[in-house]
Amino acid sequence: MTAEQQTAEQPVASLRDLALEEAALDLLAARVAAAKKNVRTRMQRALDDAATRDGVERIAATLPGGEQVATISLRKGETGPVVTDEEALARWLRQTWPDQEWTETRIVRTVKPWRLAELIAEMQAAGAARIADRTTGEVHDVPGVVIKPTRARTHALTWRTGGKDATAEAWRTGALARQFAAITAGGGQ
Template structure:
């Protein structure tokens, strides 16, 4: 029996792997910083364009003219936010003493399920006010302010084939200007 010669596979150098990992770590940090910066600048520009011209979306178009993605403005939301639960609990107890809005502990708190109902009612009303279902009297609710609950933002939606087209444009150098800051010297 003759033994067949074994073909050795080249083993990756540990030093090569260490360098690749270090380089990718640096690239990831720079990409993350660049992405955060461009998202902030895009949001600012979209907000200005929406206020000025009503623009709510913009196409991402390669230098070749191919549209690869769409960036759309997402509206923020505002709603009731409890800022002083103790004041709210006192008011609820005084306004509707026979209802089970609150429970007594060392500190009076609002029952979470009742608070959810109250917040839903204020959200539907569009203000930190509630109407008494029996008397119809409208109450300003203490301990609640109306403020943003979710920031206005934007979303990127890729078109079919857009990622591949963008990757090809990157490899060909067509996006060199967009990526120059990432590969330039200096801290990420």
């Protein structure tokens, strides 16, 4: 079917109808984005509390009729070495292994990116801001590096087969009116 045949068979929306549809969808998208950000924050806090209190790491998303449509699972954050003072780290490397070419001198001594990646990986494996000298076996505390969270703990939503369709139908029929009341309520934006 050609584009001309499709146009002939489908009613053409007026420019005013298209303008209203775009404006309404823009408002809806903004409200949905704000509501999603808010619920993700509240869900993360609730999951963190439940994990600490009861060991809960996942929860089913269930429609009012009892059909499970999705699962929300806690994702653990990560902790690892983070360079907090690259200049102190570069000075220490130069003093500790002066014959190695791990640093380069500019106005400020910096660690070469390839070597820094190796050092970070070594500290990540050790779980501490320490590295071992491969020649002597001596273990060094590394200045300018701390072990701290590198990725926040979060959660993920996994849809069950048919879950999106069931949720859309529940939305269409009004079964989720309470959950969507804030999005459709009046107010600024």
